[in-house]
Amino acid sequence: MSQKEKFALYLTPEMKARLERRYTEDGSRSLTGFIENAINFYLDYLSANNAGMFLPSSVQSYLDGRLDQFEDRMASLLYKQSVELDMGMSVLADCVHLDEEYLRRKRTESVANVKKLNGRIRLEQLAKRAQEQRDGDDGWQD
Known part of the structure; x- marks a missing residue:
């Protein structure tokens, strides 16, 4: 001492x-x-x-540990989501042949939708919007 x-x-x-x-x-x-x-x-x-x-060191240590756990969990979830998204897009690409202009237009629409809805997109909203567009169409457009 x-x-x-x-x-x-x-x-x-x-x-x-x-x-x-x-x-x-x-x-x-x-x-x-x-x-x-x-x-x-x-x-x-x-x-x-x-x-x-x-912050006291014990509180700082606790927060660092919890944030590390949160980061690991989010990384795992994002990885799983990316795998599922890749699978879905691969299946779609194998089944449907889309031209470059259509894909560019869809990407622009998607970016606008995400910005407008602040990332809170729901399938129900997209399906309703698609149905409304179909109801307004007179037929197939080539």
Whole structure:
């Protein structure tokens, strides 16, 4: 244990009473230990240079772990979704031969739809829109 240096600490009676009531809450066995913990915490806070960037190391560690789990989960889901999308597009491409102009037009429509709907596209909405377009058509257009 490192050698400690004694010095005078002046506190108001109210502050001293608060310290004496609460120093055991963080597991400290003495007022000195509690005050050292408080000073270390505050020094770390000042080192962070910004109150918004400062978190106790245990909270930071927990958040990092949860974010890593979330990232892994999202990566896994996106991979699975990409595989399914690739399968669907491959089957469609094998069955239907579409020209380049049609595909370019559909991509433009899709980008506009995603922007307009903020990425919340539902199959039911697309089917209803397609049905409305079919109902308005007089017949096949070549």
